Amino acid sequence: xxxxxxxxxxxxxxxxxxxxxxxxxxxxxxxxxxxxxxxxxxxxxxxxxxxxxxxxxxxxxxxxxxxxxxxxxxxxxxxxxxxxxxxxxxxxxxxxxxxxxxxxxxxxxxxxxxxxxxxxxxxxxxxxxxxxxxxxxxxxxxxxxxxxxxxxxxxxxxxxxxxxxxxxxxxxxxxxxxxxxxxxx
Numbered sequence: 001x002x003x004x005x006x007x008x009x010x011x012x013x014x015x016x017x018x019x020x021x022x023x024x025x026x027x028x029x030x031x032x033x034x035x036x037x038x039x040x041x042x043x044x045x046x047x048x049x050x051x052x053x054x055x056x057x058x059x060x061x062x063x064x065x066x067x068x069x070x071x072x073x074x075x076x077x078x079x080x081x082x083x084x085x086x087x088x089x090x091x092x093x094x095x096x097x098x099x100x101x102x103x104x105x106x107x108x109x110x111x112x113x114x115x116x117x118x119x120x121x122x123x124x125x126x127x128x129x130x131x132x133x134x135x136x137x138x139x140x141x142x143x144x145x146x147x148x149x150x151x152x153x154x155x156x157x158x159x160x161x162x163x164x165x166x167x168x169x170x171x172x173x174x175x176x177x178x179x180x181x182x183x184x185x
Contacts, residue, residue, distance in 0.1 A: 062120035070082030097128035
């Protein structure tokens with residue numbers, strides 16, 4: 001195990017507390033958060049609604065035309081989150097980027113395929129140059145979020161996948177029944 005050198009400042013208790021995820025209080029410090037979209041997520045459970053949280057854990061999401069919600073996601077509280085490394089950009093730069101992206105998106109029309117909640121998150125990450133990158137986009141965020149996210153709880157994991165499993169089960173069941181009935185004629 002690598003020890004910290006004396007020149008490196010120890011992480012304070014306050015710093016540790018500010019990084020803690022607290023689902024019961026809906027606080028996700030410096031996270032990208034996800035919640036399912038009714039009907040769409042039932043069919044494709046990886047597709048959902050994204051938001052980005054401030055360093056204090058307050059959710060900001062592009063909720064619809066000219067609307068960025070604060071501390072209340074458009075489709076319910078997060079089911080999944082991806083905590084970003086705030087130390088790589090600094091708290092002030094991070095929070096300013098989330099604020100600036102939100103202000104821009106308060107003046108934008110929502111477009112399901114081209115300019116949506118994923119685009120809002122991408123703009124925030126581009127403004128802060130997260131991971132030294134200025135080319136964040138919907139596809140990159142989708143892929144990295146899918147690879148790095150964690151479920152808030154086991155019940156949220158079940159609630160994410162259960163509708164999909166039921167839909168697939170109904171389709172398979174109906175197919176078997178139709179094939180069975182068709183074979184009897």
